[in-house]
Amino acid sequence: MTSEKFCILLRNCVGKKKEKGLIKSTTSKVDILPGSLLLFIFNDTDHSSNQNICVLETLDPENIEVKCNNEDFDGISKEEYEVLVSIPTCNERMTIYLDKHWLQEGLELNVNDYVYVYDKASSKDLIGIIRYKGAIVDLKGIFFGVEYIYDIGKGISDGVFRKQRYFTCAPNCAAFVALHRIRKCSKPLPTEEAVELVGATNFTNKWNLKIKDRVVWYSDDGPEYGTVKWIGLLPDTRSNEDVTVGVEFDNPVGSGTGKYKDHRLFTAKQNHASLVPIIGLLKAEDISPGPQYEQVDDDVEEQRRIYEDLRLSKENRTSGAGNHYLSKANSPEYFPVAQKPVNPLYEYSRSEQEYLPENLAPKETLIQNSSNSRKIPNNSSQQDTQHDPDLTVGSLVEVMSNRPLYGVIKWIGNLPDQKKPQKLIAGLEMEDEIAAGTDGTFKQHRLFTCPPKKGFFVPLYKCRKDKRFFDDRANQNPSDRSLYFGSNETPDLEGSVSPPSSLHDVASFCGKGKGIQGHHNSCYMDATLLAMFYFTTVFDTILHRPKNAQDIPEYGEVQQVLKEGIVNPLRKHHYVRADKVMKLRRLLDKVGKIPGMMSEEKDPEEFLNLLFNEITQADPFLKICTENRISETDTQHTxxxxxxxxxxxxxxxxxxxxxxxxxxxxxxxxxxxxxxxLIIQMPRFGKDYKMYKRILPSLELDITDVLENSPRECIICGELAAFECKECYQVHGAGLNTIAFCDGCKQTSHRHKLRVNHKCRMINTPQWYREQYIAHKTQQKRQPIQREKMELFAVICIQTSHYVSFVKTGSGKKAKWIFFDSMADRRGEQSGYNIPEVQECCEIPLWLSDEHFSDIMKNPDDKNLPEHIRRLICDAYICMYQSPTVMKFN
Structure with missing residues (x-):
């Protein structure tokens, strides 16, 4: 088939049937219509006219041979043939072929694309999503299996065609169609966004709200009824703002007569007009008592139930313009109906005519049919109530709304105390506080736990995957990323970049927009990564080790994202945008065994264990053995x-x-x-438990007395120690150095009746050191015993679930300290982003020194301490130490 040349006939031609078994055609003539698909056989010569003619053959079972000129047909590709051959009539096929945009669309359409599907029964275009593209049983060519997302019940299949299943959806929600019945949607059309396509006066929202509908807004004093006079986007606002409804209320609870700034939107009685976010209104017929109540659409019923339950819950009430879901109190375009508005609807002379701003003039979207153009219907009477089956607890989601609302699913189920069967409800922990937020409770029932005002309940089918994490186009397009994380890009840097020199001016590292930008519970990772890599190379071995056969397949990708996407930009440009950490989190979530790496709050040790142990398989930093071990197998690596x-x-x-x-x-x-x-975790468990109210991080950590084979000094005479006695701890002073004795002092000290039963353990000093020590002693040259000390270079702190870090900008006592918070500030609200900050902390070495120990002790109230010192000693969670000596040989 690869050598075959497919053709489409452009003009009427006459062909001759070939009889079975005969090579030559018969004299039976057949009309071949434009749009017929044929195969090119060979060139021939018409001897009567001396003209070259082409011999074609139809692809249907009748096997018709056609002789025609070059201008009578066009050659087409195998792919074009596949999408055209499934179209049943020549006329429709010809229409698609002549419309090159439509044909190209058919070639590029793929699974998960949104399309309009022409429904013959209703003569309307229905909106669907492609679930299958390819061949289907017993039919030629490419077909599209489409699931309708709004018009449930209008389909004829559940993903099965002729007893073969191609995908799965609800019954009567799908259809298999050829290209002539579909056109691509530029984007899905949730009803909140439909105003951009069909115009304000024809707008229909998820409650089928339209002009002249009766609506209810619940004020703190009870329900207020009114009539819809205008629907649209307010002038001079961003296109992604929520749709607003102009309501003339029955009672004088508004202000003005229907004018917004210099625009007349509608006409109403004085002090009866107000603008209300569309999500803050309910249709009167959907909440009125009576027989119609039981007939309410399930979607409306679900929204009404959640809306009213939250409204009646005292702690969740808000005085915003009837809007119990979104916080708009600080936005000048939205104002409480029962209070004086920020932007009042000023008095205007009465007129029956209503004016719409130019940017809200009705629009139409057209789709070309084979014979004419037809309008896309302005609204759909039903909504898609099928949720994404991939959404589970822990999924990052976006609530379908004009204004982005992002969160993570913490609970899925049916709301308690509801008698009617319900659709599944998702309990979300939102990124930011919202006016209707709870702490995970619904009425008196706790369904999950989250910070106050962040819990939000919404039908599960109103959620979709968070495009910031799952939309590859958004991850690849810099302009899209700038909307989510700001315009300060941090391109990947190849090669190796050394940490900034401690000789640099620390001011160049400090300020807002420095460090690693935080995003959606990422602070545990931000604070840890900056502490690990900014000013030290102690962890750099995991950035450079080549992949081996034992590594996971994604090893190289994780290493590249960490090194080139995070560490190198941080060291060179002192800033890493959140999308780079997001990419790392996405990989860790994919390959690691710890769920929720992309969305949930984690602790630094979980991240470190996943990075070191599961992914990079780094050599353990610590080798710990018991004092009475029997063999080398008793050594623990961690x-x-x-x-x-x-x-x-x-x-x-x-x-x-x-x-x-x-x-x-x-x-x-x-x-x-x-x-x-040496990474030390303090004796505390997250934010919930602390053994000690305050802990003072030691600038140096002396590990001499915990090393198995390290020479030690006798606490009494200062000679080389040979024994240690744990039971003598705190007898001769504080610290492990007080429990080491030479042989003579051990005997003398343990003659005391209180210590006579102490059990001493021999200290394993290397033989070469003992010989060297004895030689120096013979020569009367005292050999001082070297103390092994490690240097503090970072402290990670936690306060109310938020991690920050204090980091030393180099090695040595003169290196300065900085304080880092990945979410120190924020630009925008729900659709905004965090702004990280780095501050200089020159006071850290002074306060951690012995000289200021008494000053801290004199301040029992933490509030009296300087802010940075308070956070350092009260919130310390992990202290990181490095050995300048050992690092040189790594």
Whole structure:
């Protein structure tokens, strides 16, 4: 078939039938219509006229041979043939072929594209989404399996054609059609957006609201009835604002007569006119008592039920313009109906004529038929009530509304105390607070838990996947990303970029729009990534290790996104936009075993374990062994250490040095070797529990006394220690250095009757060191015992579920500190984005030094401490230490 040349006939021609078994045609003549599809056979010569003619053959079973000139047909591709051959009539096929845009559309249409489908029964265009494209049983060519998204019941299939299933949807919601019956939609048409296509006066919303409809707005004093006089977008507002309704109320609860700024929108009685967001209104017939109540469309009933339950809940009431879903109180175009409006509808002389601004003039959308143009219907009487089956608890979603509303599904089910069968309801935790928000409760029932004013309940089918995370076009188009995260782009940087030098002016790192931009519960990752990579290379091995056979398939992609998309731009330009971290979160969610990486609040140790252990398979930083281990297999390898201990009530303001030593002492463990990096998790669990109210991070962490084979000094005489006694802790002073003894001092100290039963453990000092020590002692040269110390370079803090970090801008005592918050500020509300900030903290080394220890102790009230110091010592969650010595050899 690849060598065949397909053709379409452009003019009427006469052909001759070929008899079965005969090579030559018979004398039986047949008319061949324009639009017929044929195969090119060969060129021939008409000897009577000496003209070249082409011999074609039809593709139908009748096998007709046609001789014609070159201008009588066009050659077409195999793909064009496939979409044309399924069209049943030559006339319709010819129409599609001559309309090159329509034909190209058919070639490019694919699954999940939205289309208009011409319905012969109603002579209307229905809106659907392509669920299948390809061949179907017993028929030639390409067909499109379309699921209707608004006109439920208008289809003839549930995705099955001639007993073969091609996709799945609700019964009578699908149809299989050829190209002549469909045209592509530029975008799906939720009814809130239909005003942009059909004009304000013809607008229909999800309650079929239209001009002259009777509506109800629930004020704090009860329902207020009125008549719809105008529907549309307010002049001088953005196209993505919510549709507004001009209402003439029966009672004088409004202001003015129907004029907005310099535009006459409608005419009403004085003080009876108001503009209300469309989502804040209900049709009067849908809430009035009587026989019609039971006949209310399920969609309306569901919205009414949620709306009214929230309205009656005292803690969720709002004085905004009847709008119990969206917070518009601060927007000048929307105002409380029962109060003095921000932009009043000023008095205007009465007139029966209504004026519409030019930008709201009615529009029409046309689609070409084979013979004429026909209008797309202005509205649809039914809505799609089928939810996306991929949406589950944890899914990031967008609530279908003119103004973007984003959240994560925390609960799915039926609302309690509802007698009628319901559609599934989604309980969302919204990105930002909304006026109707709860803390996850519905009336008196707790369905999930979230911060106050962020819980939101909506029918599940009103949710779709958050396009910021799942729409590849938005991820690839810089202009789209700028709408979500701001215009300051951070392109990927190839190669290796070193951390900024500590000699740089710290001011160049600081200010708003610096650091890593936060987005949707990402602060745990933002704070951790900046601490790990901005000014240190201790973790850089995971950025450079080549992929091996044991790595996951996505290893290289994760490494590239981390290195070129986040670390390099951060080090060079001091800023990383949220879409880069979003890309990393998406990968981690895909390949990791921890659910909810894209949407849920996580802790830094969850992220670190996923990154180090599951994905990069980095060498563990810590090798921990028990004091009484039998073999090398008793050694534990880990990436960070959780401080576990019994609380010592004597420690009022413990340091990380004290807690680290106490934990190792009580757990009976040792470090097998000096780590390049030591990540210590404080004795607390998230935001819920803290063992100590305050913890003072030690600028240096002395690990000498927890190393298994490290030389130690006798606490009494200062000679090389040979034994340690855990039971002598706090006897000769504070710290693990007080429990080490040489042989002579151990004997002397343990003659005391209170210590005679103490059990001492031998210290394993390397043989070469003991010999060297003895040699220096013989030469009367005292050999000082070197202390192994690690340097604090970052502290990650948590306060009420929000993570921030304090980071040292280099190595050494002179390096300055910064404070980083990925969500320090915000531009816009629901459709806005976070603004990160980096601040210089020159006071950190002073406050963490011994000189200021007493000053902190004198301030028992945390509020009296400087802001940064308070957050550092009260909210410390993870402390990161590095060994400048070991790092040089990594």
């Amino acid at each position: 990436y960070f250490y959780q401080l576990i201990m019994e609380k010592d009530e004597r420690l009022v303001l413990p340091t990380t040095q004290q807690l680290f030593e106490l934990s190792f002492l009580q757990m009976g463990i040792k470090l097998k070797e000096i780590p390049s990096c």
